[in-house]
Amino acid sequence: MEIRLEGLPPLQELDPDGRELLFKGGRTVYAFDGRPVPEETLASIWELARWGPTSANSQPLRVVFVSSTEGRERLADTVNRGNRRKVLSAGATALLATDDRFHEHMPTVMPLRPDYREIWEEDVETRSEIGRLSAALQAGYLILAVRAHGLAAGPFSGFDPDEVTAAFMPDTGWRAFMGINIGYPALEAALPRFPRMDVDDVVRWA
């Protein structure tokens, strides 16, 4: 395969509205107004998030969008008590999972290194590390992609991964690690903004 480096379009800055929407003004929402979120919108959220970078373009994240009434009731019975009402009031919930067999796609997604399929078939520890890190990176992109669609996101991890995996993704090799409630916020939907770490606590220079 011939490799050509590509020129890139000139870069711009994200405008203040975009910064507010995705980062500064974004809030984790705990109560939604129950309005459904159409499957086309959920698919569009995925289509936007999937462009974010992952290790060797491995893209180990998998998603079960729970949007039917039956599905949301079943999920509400599975998550921790504190998350039940949130799940029931959301328009949909994205269950995020890592595919333990993501390396089988490497010849397609990373044509420069089709050999990663065999390497990671053997090296389960590296595969598991890459899967965990890159799936979580993709979860971050997905949260911001929800906001980019004018919807509120309520990420949560208060559930038993074994139980959710067995109930919503049996026979897939996927494993659930997080959920994101998606929808339109109820009138009083968020807790007060809690403080963020100061740059001096978090950043060093070298």
Added chain:
Amino acid sequence: MEIRLEGLPPLQELDPDGRELLFKGGRTVYAFDGRPVPEETLASIWELARWGPTSANSQPLRVVFVSSTEGRERLADTVNRGNRRKVLSAGATALLATDDRFHEHMPTVMPLRPDYREIWEEDVETRSEIGRLSAALQAGYLILAVRAHGLAAGPFSGFDPDEVTAAFMPDTGWRAFMGINIGYPALEAALPRFPRMDVDDVVRWA
């Protein structure tokens, strides 16, 4: 502490330019033009990324921005061979780490649950899981925040974590897991766009 739920401002959609900049048009850059990135810009990238959500607002990510000539040369000698030239040509490199002692900040960052400090002092396994997941979410926000500043990002994990941790964050309790080269792309800077997984391979409905 009195808890009041807050009303939220009306949500909007991210405009097409913003979607292109952060997601669809964003490219991992492998060669930079060497122009430095000022410390104010690096701090501003952090200030934007820090608003993204984490488990219980735990914010376990820590960052060492390597931007001095001496620091970049030292880093280039530490990373895997394939990443040396990238590090040397970048304006700066952000080394991302997880702080194993992040729970000490819980009374400040999550005033509703100051007891998480003691709970996670004991429960090292849960602490480690939360640290790993939330630090990786924050890494995703940071990559997009770099792009939001009109700069290119080149995330990489090709280095020995023990070595980078010892060289750049000794005596901190932090542990490096990923780097992001930051700067202005060279004229021919990116590999061809590799394919993303189709929605039917990745998404299920329930």
